[in-house]
Amino acid sequence: MPTTQQSHELPAQYDPGQTERAIYDRWVAAGIFSAEEKRSNRNGGDRQPFVIVMPPPNVTAVLHMGHGLNNTVQDVVIRWRRMRGDEALWIPGLDHAGIATQNIIEKQLAAEGTARAELGREAFVQRTADFVERTGGEILQQLKSIGASCDWSRTAYTLSPSLSQAVREAFVQLYERGLIYRGHRVIHWCPRCLTSLSDEEAQHSDESGSLYHITYALADASSVAGLTVATTRPETMLGDVALAVHPDDARYSGLVGKFVILPISNIEIPIIADEYVDPSFGTGVVKITPAHDPNDFEVGLRHKLPMPIVMTPEGAMANGADAGGRVPSHLVGMDRFEARKRIVRMLEESGQLLRVEPHQHAVRHCYRCDTVVEPRLSDQWFVRMQPLAKPALEAVRNGTIRILPERWEAVYINWLESIRDWNISRQLWWGHRVPVWYCDPCGKTYVSRTELSACASCGRAVRQDDDVLDTWFSSWLFPISTLGWPDKSSAGLAAFYPTDDLITAPEILFFWVARMIMGGYAFMDAPPFHTVYLHGTVRDTDHVKMSKSLGNGIDPLDVVNTYGADALRYTVIAGMGMGADLILDHRDLEKSFAPGRNFATKLWNIGRFLLTNVGAAPVRSIDELSDADLTLPDRWILGKLGTTISECDAALGPARPSNGEWRLEERYAGLRLSEYAESARRFVWNDIADWYLESTKGRIAEGGDDGEVARAVLTHVFDNALRLLHPIMPFITETLWQRLPSPLAAERAEFLAVAEWPTALPASAGTLEAMTLFDLVREGVTALRQVRSDYAIAPGKSIEAVIRSPRNEDLFRTHAPLIGRLARAAVRTGDADSAAGAAHVLLSDGSEMIVPLGGLVDLSRECGKLRSELEQLETQLQSLSKRLRNEGFTSRAPASVVEAERKKEEDWRRRREHLAEKVKALCGD
């Protein structure tokens, strides 16, 4: 019965802005997002830990839609596990993002007419830290506003003292194990950022350039006029120290050991033989520029060639180390691309430019500023990767770690198999300083956990390495450093390491994910997580990746403010298939987020119906109701609830491997969040709202015992629906759940966020039957509605209908009032003499018509089809069973085949039972 309590009235319109903030604060105040070490069953507690470490957003800027997606996915998973009773821990964090952040501040300084050199290192770092403090704070607020249920007491920052200590410890340990070394070689150099880059940070993109064919004249008079080489980078020729040919190349065998004259520089360089040269490509002659090309560097090493550097760090031509006077004065100081043009012109004039042809090739660019990277000889620190990669490779191969979607596992394995050493030193100011000190006078090098000031052998002052570490050198420790490493006996590591899921975008699979796995094994002898879930990228309707700089971005806060966090979350989860990109229209937020907004409104209105019609008075517990109390719609919706719970559970999947390693049958199951969202949505909208709720209106209005049953069942199924939806739409579900007239109000959890996840009860035969029968009722209603629509019967006009059904006369007679209500018709059941179904509709003006009712009433045909299907299945099953009983088959066929056949048999049996059940319910035999 409707309640008189005004406190339970809901406003007609859901206003997320008014409710979300307040609910979030209450959750935090209640401490439900905080995980405790002592509750973990690895640490004496009674709960299974479930841990997610957040990919720490870069502090360069506030969050964009990609972060919205990433953090929503993580929050859905962590809230699901929290409701399942796990000790759920989601560790939030921020990444100092070395090179990216430094770029931002440099741009600011440039706009102010100054530069970092003028500011000095200390002031620059301070200024950057101030910037980071502001942005970082804003990012954390944004995460809260989308509902992220992180344990904020553990918020980590890669440049914090404790994480910095972990970084230093990792460096020293690897150095002591011989896995970090100082190398002199050609690395990728960004002439704009003025730092070296790792292979991953120098990203290929295809460009159309030119291939210049240049003739080098022989130094001595010879039968051959000269040798022709092809290059895409003529400016580097000033650093040439040799021409190389393949040792077996008959064309040039007589020339090896002779000299050519390097054009422009006019110096003699030798012709050498090296297997590196591919005689079938081009002219089979390669110019060797050891200081500006990694391959040429290797050749240079083999042949003990000089390695002249002909460019400044900024990419201007110059006579650097070993260059002598190779670069003529009129080229010195000229930018590399300008010099390229100039040199080409000079060669043209001297007749040494044979020809120029267009050339498609991949050019590496700096991943932060997109400047063309220049290979450059320099001293850097490297991590020896092969030993680290070995266990990381094995982990994915043997199923200790799975990567979803599955196809990324091959990409991961492919990359690790051919991994090269990792350049970790950066010539930047923003980051962890390399923990190495040099004593210049006595030439000693110290790698140290603690700050050093004096040389241990001579006592004089030492200087620390100027470089900082690659920002990913701190990120790769994140799962361990946030839990207490290097203190291996910390409570955090004991309770929560290894963690469970790592949820991120594929872009950082190599940068971060693979290295974390290596780091986990290197420092903890254990994988950091068992599941890597790679979700798609947020793109606009033209499939262009959203970004602020392209102007096609969406600010998640705009969405939260306009439509609510739940609308954002639902839209994102529902629209994202496994590993598929999420397409949103930045020009039309209304259209993009309508699915979530509309569904939230639907939930709200169901809530309003409940609170006004069911009221606030306690309802009977579902357990108190006996089978006899329940009407057909009751049993139907309870059955639907059961299948929905099962569907949601199946879509979410196993949370962890059942036995340490993923078994094949569970390995790629679960985390199908869009399927989970769709199941829950269908239940709420298409089952509860469209049918069940409508069916209860009359009963509730009438009151009495049956009214009480309807109140109880409706409340029960909606309560469960809110539980299922809470991980996706935490705010609105919490708001509504708090006001539900639950039977267990006194005993239940204070918050839906920590309420129990629903359990699917096994469907009884009665439930199954109810579901089939109610489907018939629904079909009857649909058929009558169709009549109304097809014959354009005005909505106000009532019609009379007679439903004839040979088999289910009782069913339709019993539910005639309900069918009538839902179809706005006066319904009675007719004579059972006709096998063909029909609605005999009488219009109020006296005319009448007989309308066939499609598949519903033509039971003979329907049953015939079902029976023949059943028969066929029966035959197939018999032959299959016979085959399986045949020893000749079971002993000779491969075990896997036999097993597959057994499984098939089981499936078919189940299908047969299902079908038989249906035939029985429908056809009555």
Place this chain on the structure above:
RNA sequence: GGGCGAGUAGCUCAGUUGGUUAGAGCGCCUGCCUUACACGCAGGAUGUCGGGGGUUCGAGUCCCUCCUCGCUCACCA
């Protein structure tokens, strides 16, 4: 160039080991302000499942081939 993936309704995508009539959301058409909801309700239309070939009683699903996109890696100057 190596490796991988995708092509299903106008759009974005589901479709589990081959098996009833290929689904959903959005969009579209028609009629409705029906006492929770027009951010809604009811009804409706729409697919050579990229092309071709094959295996099978049966193919969107398996095999071959071609076409078109995408991802990822890469030292062919």
